[in-house]
Amino acid sequence: MVFMISGCEEDSESTLDLDGDVDILSFQVQGAQQVTIDEKKRTIVITYPGGSDISHVVPAISVSEGASISPASGTPLDLRSPQTFTLVNGNLFKKYTVSANVLSVTAFLSHHSSVANIQDDDEKALATWFFDKYDDDLAAFVSFQDIKNGTVDLSKFKTIMWYLDGDAEEKFTMPAISQDPEVLAKLKDWYKEGGNFYMLGYANQYFFDLERMENTYRLAIGNGQGFENGDTWGVNVNVNRNKDNSSHGLFAGINLTAHGDGRKTFPVLGAGWREDHNFVLVEIPAIYGLPNDSESAYTTFTQQNNARWLATWDGIGDYFMAGIVELLPTNEFKGRGIWQGIGGIEWNQNDKGTINPSGTNAHQANVEKLAENAIRYLAAN
Secondary structure, eight states: OOOOOOOOOESSSTTOOOOOOOOOEEOOOOOOSSSEEEEETEEEEEEEOOOOOOSSSSSSSEOEEEETTEEETTOBBTTEEEEEEEETTTTEEEEEEEEEEEEEEEEEEEEESSGGGGOOOHHHHHHHHHHHHOOTTEEEEEEEEHHHHOOOGGGGGEEEEEOOOOSSSSOOOOOGGOHHHHHHHHHHHHHHHEEEEOOOOOGGGGHHHHSSSSSSEEEEEESSOOOEEOOOOOEOEEEEEEEEEETTTGTTTOOEEETSOOOEEEEEOEEEEEOOOOEEEEHHHHHTOOOOTEEEHHHHHHHHHHHEEEEETTOOOSSSESEEEOOOOOOOOSHHHHOOOOOOOSOOOOOOOSSSTTOOOOHHHHHHHHHHHHHHHHHHH
């Protein structure tokens, strides 16, 4: 496939040479089903059929005379995470983000029998977004009862996404059907064979139920109807201000704010009502008898769980808590898992209170982009 790209970004200095070009004349990759160029966003998205290996992609690129591109044409790329290409011709330059999208079926898992029967507003909002965004050949609704009855073939799914929320006044409880021994066994086998889990909210408890993690950690679990305030809540991707995960595929295309103390954050919930339904790991260093900024705590946690500690609440600058974690494949569990338990990542901000009575979340786009990235990332790994 050959695609034409043109345009430039200009330095404002008076010495600028405007005679050169910084164009990609052709961008060719083997095995691609489609390449989509977005000139406005400066992105190139390469779509591959399901099952494609994108860990070693070798593009053939031609550029304008006198221009150079980095990485150079013919350089092997691991497109399981987005890559940045820079074109330079004299004082002219431009950058493109190149990413891959592997087509695979993602299942929306629920303890309800259909999207229409989902009771929780946030669960339903995610389901509505998911089925609006993805075609029927890439998205499927699966109930736990379907799994128990054997009416669904789990092997056709690359990823299973489960969001569990609710307004429990005292504590949350897992749906009884999710704890059925036959259901647990089937999902555990699927996970061991290479299926990926994307868990949101209270659903992260399932990593303990599936025995992928030991439930030896202290948890911050939010419940109840919530409250309102004027704060903006966000996510920090530079854990302890020295573990920078901003290049991880989960955060591709999300604008980050760099703070003077080293944190890199993005907002997920604007002022107004917030349920605060966290399901996050807290006081992690204290479990090991260590201070909150201890590198040993980070090493112990990530090695014990074979995990990447990706993000915290936006105001956390040490290892006190983990809110987004990637569970990497192990000898027993060949699939990956994304633990996303930060309570500020709500799918439907409630229209309550006086601060934001409409319930419009100014940062809903980041919530949706995070989910899109997670689905894409797991499909490619």
